[in-house]
Amino acid sequence: MRKLRIFENKRFSDLTTFRIGGRIKYYTEVENKDQICEAVSLAKKKKLEIFVLGGGSDILVSDKDFSGIAIKYVGTTISYLGDGKIKAEAGAIWDDLVNFSVEKNLQGLECMSGIPGTVGASPIQNIGAYGQELKNSFFSLIAFDINSEKFVEFDKSDCEFAYRESFFKKKENWQKYMISDVTFQLKTDAKPQVSYDSLKNYLKERKINDPTLLEVRKAVLRIRAGKFENPKDVGNAGSFFQNPVVDAKKIQDLRKNYSDIPCFDNGDGTYKCFAGWFIENSGWKGKVYKGAGVSPRHALILINPESKAKADDVYELSEKIINDVDKKFGVKLKREVQLINF
Ligand code: NAP
Numbered sequence: 601m602r603k604l605r606i607f608e609n610k611r612f613s614d615l616t617t618f619r620i621g622g623r624i625k626y627y628t629e630v631e632n633k634d635q636i637c638e639a640v641s642l643a644k645k646k647k648l649e650i651f652v653l654g655g656g657s658d659i660l661v662s663d664k665d666f667s668g669i670a671i672k673y674v675g676t677t678i679s680y681l682g683d684g685k686i687k688a689e690a691g692a693i694w695d696d697l698v699n700f701s702v703e704k705n706l707q708g709l710e711c712m713s714g715i716p717g718t719v720g721a722s723p724i725q726n727i728g729a730y731g732q733e734l735k736n737s738f739f740s741l742i743a744f745d746i747n748s749e750k751f752v753e754f755d756k757s758d759c760e761f762a763y764r765e766s767f768f769k770k771k772e773n774w775q776k777y778m779i780s781d782v783t784f785q786l787k788t789d790a791k792p793q794v795s796y797d798s799l800k801n802y803l804k805e806r807k808i809n810d811p812t813l814l815e816v817r818k819a820v821l822r823i824r825a826g827k828f829e830n831p832k833d834v835g836n837a838g839s840f841f842q843n844p845v846v847d848a849k850k851i852q853d854l855r856k857n858y859s860d861i862p863c864f865d866n867g868d869g870t871y872k873c874f875a876g877w878f879i880e881n882s883g884w885k886g887k888v889y890k891g892a893g894v895s896p897r898h899a900l901i902l903i904n905p906e907s908k909a910k911a912d913d914v915y916e917l918s919e920k921i922i923n924d925v926d927k928k929f930g931v932k933l934k935r936e937v938q939l940i941n942f
Contacts, residue, residue, distance in 0.1 A: 604628055604638055610670070612661040612940075615653060617716055617831035617838075619907045620914065621661030622941070624651075626669040631691070633751065636673065636744045636778055643669045650746060651940070652778045654690070654721030658837055661940040662911045673720055673780060680704055684786045685739060690720025690779045694727070697784075702813045706786035708737035710813045711793055713820040716831055716838060720779040724768045725936070726761045730820060731795035735761035739785040743768075743777040751780070764842055764936055774938075792816040798823060829895050835904030836895065840918060841875040841933045854929065875933050876900040882924040889917040915939070 606628050612621020626648065630636050643650050649668030675689035678700050686706065688697045694717050698709045711730035715722075723741055726734050740755050760767040767773055792813045794800055802819050803811055811819070829836045846854075846863075851871045854861050858881075863871040879885060879899040886896035891909030894917070895901040902914055922933050 602631070602635075604630070604635055604642070606642075606669075612656070612666070612670075615670070615672070616656035616659055616661055617836060618656075618660055618904055618909075618914070619835035620663070620904055620909060620911050622663045622911075623665045624670045625665070625667050627672075628669065629672050629674045631673070631675045633744070633780055636671075636780060637749065639669070639671050640744065640746055640749060640778070643671075650775065652775055654724075655694070655717035657717040657831065658721060658725060658936070659938045659940050660837060660911055660914055662942045664941055666941050671778065673778065675780070681783070684788045685783055686786065687781055687783045688719040689781050690718060692719045693717075694719055694722055698817065701784070701786055702817045705813060706788060707790035707792060707813060708732070708784065708786040710816045711796075711799070711820055713817045714824040714828075719782050723759055723761075723779065723782060724766055725764045726759075726766050728764070730793075730799050732793055733761075735759070737784045737786055739783040741779055741782040743779045746776050746778065752777075763845075769938075827898055829897060829901050829903055835907055835909070836901050837937045839875070839900045839936050840902040841879070841900060841921075842936045843875050844873050844878075844931050844933060845870050846873055846931065847871075850930070854931075873931065874900075878925045878929055878931060878933065879921055882921065882928055884921050884924065889913065889920065892917045894921070911942075915942070 606626050608626060610624045610627040612624060613619050628639050630639050651668060651670045653670045653672040674691040676692040678688040678692050678697055681687055684706055686701060694715055695713060697719055698713045701709045711732035715727055715729060722734050738756055740753055742751055742753055745752050768777055792811055799819060802823055808815055848869055851863055862877060863873045865871055876899040884894045885899040887894050890913035892913040893903050893905050895903050902917060918935060926932050
């Protein structure tokens with residue numbers, strides 16, 4: 601077995617897509633279950649706080665030094681188990697998994713093409729795009745319980761999935777588990793899912809009436825490339841805010857002043873509004889604040905345009921946006937991005 605290598609000169613800014621974050625006292629990469637046990641037991645012996653790192657694509661880390669150990673799982677094997685089941689190690693790139701599923705003609709992940717990050721991070725916030733959510737194709741996962749130092753299997757109900765939420769994102773469970781692999785149950789003979797107008801229109805414009813899984817995957821990748829910020833080009837952590845859900849009374853009040861406000865009826869008396877719409881209509885789209893900014897392409901995304909932003913610049917900007925949206929619309933935006941070491 602490869603010996604565990606511990607690094608002492610890493611920074612979160614090298615390991616997050618925001619390219620922000622302070623020094624890490626110890627950093628290690630583990631590639632199998634034995635190494636997870638070894639790294640956790642070492643951390644406990646040295647009384648180090650553990651931070652489990654995935655693709656670093658959904659976090660904003662402060663510039664303070666982190667005096668614990670950051671552990672990243674880097675095993676990347678993806679295998680087909682038959683009957684529509686795919687098992688992927690936590691370190692696999694999410695989009696490699698989507699590509700693998702489409703190549704095998706399995707349906708369920710195609711709309712989530714191009715989401716940055718790793719497979720291990722995907723259940724934590726129940727990632728989703730264009731009407732597909734991880735929870736609909738999830739089967740089970742294996743996680744190392746850091747407290748009991750045992751591997752535990754979670755099925756779908758154990759994960760308590762909700763809109764960009766799960767058991768693992770809850771305060772009491774946050775950073776208590778290290779996911780090692782995830783199994784998905786996909787459909788073997790289903791047509792791709794095309795439910796969002798933006799995707800439907802893109803395909804219609806290109807006269808693709810009965811798209812294959814690959815055509816939907818390609819369409820999503822194209823739309824994303826045109827609209828979202830690519831972390832390879834500019835530091836960001838995807839959607840910075842969650843889409844707010846409001847009740848019927850609130851939507852009626854908003855419609856009195858903003859008759860064109862877009863929203864979706866959840867069918868349970870609540871309505872999903874769009875954080876990006878509120879941000880844009882508060883005048884923040886494309887604005888710069890200190891080293892940080894709001895993407896000129898998609899107001900939901902905060903950016904680190906010249907890789908010079910401090911974590912506080914982004915945090916203060918997000919506070920300003922939350923306050924302005926609240927003042928103008930009476931809607932309190934919630935961050936989707938997790939704040940680390942603040
Ligand atoms: P869009 O298709 O222009 O629609 C805007 C918003 O409307 C989306 O946020 C989506 O909410 C909602 N929506 C659209 N059609 C819907 C339907 N049929 N039923 C329920 N809700 C509907 O979306 P967009 O802003 O270009 O984003 C497309 C997808 O990418 C969305 O799913 C979004 O969550 C995701 N996204 C990803 C990133 C990122 O990773 N960087 C950034 C922004 C958006 P939902 O968010 O609930 O899907």
